[in-house]
Amino acid sequence: MAIDMNVFRGFAEQIKMLPQMAKPTDCPENQRVQHAQSIFADRLDASNATHLESCVHCGLCAEACQFYIETEDPALTPIHKLDLLKRYYRREKSPMRWLHRLIEADITEADLEATQFLVYESCTECGRCGLVCPMGIDIASMVHITREGLAHAGLIPAGLRAVEQEQGSHGTVFGVGPEQLRQVADELRAKGHEVPIDKEKADILVLSSTIDILLFKDVLEATVKVMNHLGVDWTIHTCAFEGANFGLLSGYSRVQKLASERITKQAIALDAKLVIVPECGHAYPAMRWAGANAHGGPLPFEVMAISEFLGREVMEGRLQLSKIGAEKHVTYHDPCKIGRHGGVFDEPRAVLEALGVDLSEMPNNKAANFCCGGGAGLFVMEKAEPMRNAAFDLKRRQVEATGADSVVTACGSCRINLMAGAGRTQWATPIESLVELVGANLK
Amino acid sequence: MSISEFVDGPFWYFSAGVFVIGVLWRLIGMLAMGTKTDYSAPRASAASGAIGINITRFFPRRDFWSRIKLQVVAGYLFHVGLFALLFFAAPHIEFYRERVLGFGWPALPEWAFIVFAEIAFLGLLLLILHRMMHPVTRMISSRGDYIGSILLFLVMLTGCLALARSHESLRILHFFLAELLLLYFPFSALMHTFTFPFSRGFMGAHYGRRGVKV
Numbered sequence: 066m067a068i069d070m071n072v073f074r075g076f077a078e079q080i081k082m083l084p085q086m087a088k089p090t091d092c093p094e095n096q097r098v099q100h101a102q103s104i105f106a107d108r109l110d111a112s113n114a115t116h117l118e119s120c121v122h123c124g125l126c127a128e129a130c131q132f133y134i135e136t137e138d139p140a141l142t143p144i145h146k147l148d149l150l151k152r153y154y155r156r157e158k159s160p161m162r163w164l165h166r167l168i169e170a171d172i173t174e175a176d177l178e179a180t181q182f183l184v185y186e187s188c189t190e191c192g193r194c195g196l197v198c199p200m201g202i203d204i205a206s207m208v209h210i211t212r213e214g215l216a217h218a219g220l221i222p223a224g225l226r227a228v229e230q231e232q233g234s235h236g237t238v239f240g241v242g243p244e245q246l247r248q249v250a251d252e253l254r255a256k257g258h259e260v261p262i263d264k265e266k267a268d269i270l271v272l273s274s275t276i277d278i279l280l281f282k283d284v285l286e287a288t289v290k291v292m293n294h295l296g297v298d299w300t301i302h303t304c305a306f307e308g309a310n311f312g313l314l315s316g317y318s319r320v321q322k323l324a325s326e327r328i329t330k331q332a333i334a335l336d337a338k339l340v341i342v343p344e345c346g347h348a349y350p351a352m353r354w355a356g357a358n359a360h361g362g363p364l365p366f367e368v369m370a371i372s373e374f375l376g377r378e379v380m381e382g383r384l385q386l387s388k389i390g391a392e393k394h395v396t397y398h399d400p401c402k403i404g405r406h407g408g409v410f411d412e413p414r415a416v417l418e419a420l421g422v423d424l425s426e427m428p429n430n431k432a433a434n435f436c437c438g439g440g441a442g443l444f445v446m447e448k449a450e451p452m453r454n455a456a457f458d459l460k461r462r463q464v465e466a467t468g469a470d471s472v473v474t475a476c477g478s479c480r481i482n483l484m485a486g487a488g489r490t491q492w493a494t495p496i497e498s499l500v501e502l503v504g505a506n507l508k
Numbered sequence: 509m510s511i512s513e514f515v516d517g518p519f520w521y522f523s524a525g526v527f528v529i530g531v532l533w534r535l536i537g538m539l540a541m542g543t544k545t546d547y548s549a550p551r552a553s554a555a556s557g558a559i560g561i562n563i564t565r566f567f568p569r570r571d572f573w574s575r576i577k578l579q580v581v582a583g584y585l586f587h588v589g590l591f592a593l594l595f596f597a598a599p600h601i602e603f604y605r606e607r608v609l610g611f612g613w614p615a616l617p618e619w620a621f622i623v624f625a626e627i628a629f630l631g632l633l634l635l636i637l638h639r640m641m642h643p644v645t646r647m648i649s650s651r652g653d654y655i656g657s658i659l660l661f662l663v664m665l666t667g668c669l670a671l672a673r674s675h676e677s678l679r680i681l682h683f684f685l686a687e688l689l690l691l692y693f694p695f696s697a698l699m700h701t702f703t704f705p706f707s708r709g710f711m712g713a714h715y716g717r718r719g720v721k722v
Contacts, residue, residue: 112710114538119707124644128575139647160537197572201708357547408719433571
């Protein structure tokens with residue numbers, strides 16, 4: 066399970082170069098406000114309205130936010146990140162808009178620009194703030210609406226924009242396309258694994274991600290081993306293998322739909338009953354929750370995160386694992402988008418139980434887990450580095466409180482962010498993949 | 509028409525009318541915006557999530573307790589105290605029976621009224637001080653938040669002063685301030701009194717269908 070740290074460092078360097086690769090946005094400067102407003106108008110519904118109308122400015126959301134907890138900067142208060150959207154709502158959609166138009170100024174381009182840091186570089190949309198709000202305000206969802214507005218106004222941070230543009234125009238992410246997938250498949254075949262690429266029909270379509278193809282190749286290998294071990298009818302497809310969706314991360318709905326529909330159409334063509342999303346946090350909501358809505362109707366197949374799939378196979382007795390033993394002391398980091406936003410808590414823990422490891426939960430775990438700090442695309446945003454570092458410091462304390470020797474997780478982005486933090490602080494605790502643990506202990 | 513007659517008569521009907529129409533206007537306006545169909549396959553029940561959160565959210569999660577206990581305790585003191593005063597103080601029940609509902613219910617004894625009034629005052633003062641002193645609440649609070657808090661404080665204060673019923677002018681002042689509060693209510697964050705079950709419900713439904721207990 067060794068990771069080539071030179072490749073890891075190279076990947077980190079590549080991320081730093083992203084802003085220079087971003088092309089100018091196609092939104093004319095004088096139409097930014099108009100574009101953002103049209104998105105806000107389309108997205109705001111009764112749910113958001115009751116949320117925006119219910120805030121009593123108690124500030125409790127700050128006490129749940131990792132970035133506020135670590136920096137104590139009031140500007141990072143989650144509800145404050147919605148000021149722009151709130152103002153739009155009050156003037157244009159609220160039942161009292163006739164009054165607010167008299168007393169509040171309209172939003173300006175400067176307001177949009179001032180909001181960029183708040184909703185992109187200092188929020189991972191982790192949703193932890195929603196757990197503490199006495200009114201039940203879903204701040205994360207509305208941060209995403211704000212991101213969508215800014216994205217359509219051409220204000221996606223350059224690093225994130227570069228990847229979104231690449232995925233939108235070429236269908237690749239970090240230059241990884243069908244050719245790179247085939248190369249990795251050949252490497253795996255050379256190791257003796259059967260890799261069923263581009264089958265015409267299959268029960269299961271397995272997705273991967275650029276991170277696994279470039280960096281965590283062992284995760285892809287473990288996935289192949291597990292699927293073959295289970296003896297299921299599966300394939301990975303060069304036309305639709307990328308689980309990462311930078312349209313979703315950036316808030317640019319055209320690219321989001323393009324990326325998810327590519328997978329949906331391929332799964333339908335395969336007559337697939339199940340699409341398995343790789344260890345990639347946001348890839349799960351992109352297909353599991355947003356995929357059907359992008360498609361415009363229910364999906365004719367099931368969508369599962371790989372950790373969820375493995376857990377189900379273990380719990381239903383189809384997957385037996387060798388016991389690693391309690392001498393391996395681990396803690397599990399729930400990726401926000403799979404756990405808090407996806408409900409996948411029991412399945413990865415069932416896998417760890419089947420592996421017989423000694424699992425110690427962090428002081429805040431499952432739904433109340435702290436984000437790794439790199440979610441929602443923060444790991445490709447240059448200006449987010451202080452935020453990522455702050456989140457890592459908090460996470461490290463949480464891990465150390467368990468006394469565990471390693472952290473297991475089921476998200477490549479979480480692993481990257483935690484590994485980057487570990488490298489920065491000379492922290493020796495390994496960050497491991499759940500799938501890799503399974504792949505190495507098949508019975 | 510005397511001030512007393514004005515406050516007890518036309519101004520009461522006006523403020524009550526603005527309150528009722530304003531609250532309904534705002535609630536119906538919000539809910540009429542509707543929601544889009546979610547085509548994703550649910551993992552669990554949205555309805556259970558919506559109902560569940562409306563109960564569980566009264567009890568803060570253990571994960572946050574150490575960081576939020578002051579606001580939670582102050583919030584409970586204020587809201588419990590205010591609820592008791594509003595619905596179980598003898599003069600209020602008499603008012604509801606005579607002017608609004610036509611029936612009444614048993615009232616708190618006077619000593620209990622005083623205890624609840626003290627609890628409510630303590631809670632409200634703590635919340636106002638927290639709003640003014642904590643960097644987060646100081647930054648995110650609006651003028652409206654302070655207006656609402658001060659109006660409530662004055663209504664409660666004059667209500668306590670009027671309790672002895674020795675001065676009619678105090679009762680009129682209390683009633684006038686309460687009417688101002690009714691007028692202000694639909695335009696302010698005080699609306700959370702009516703919106704919170706919906707806000708919680710929408711969040712509970714969203715996460716509930718994903719199988720997450722929030």
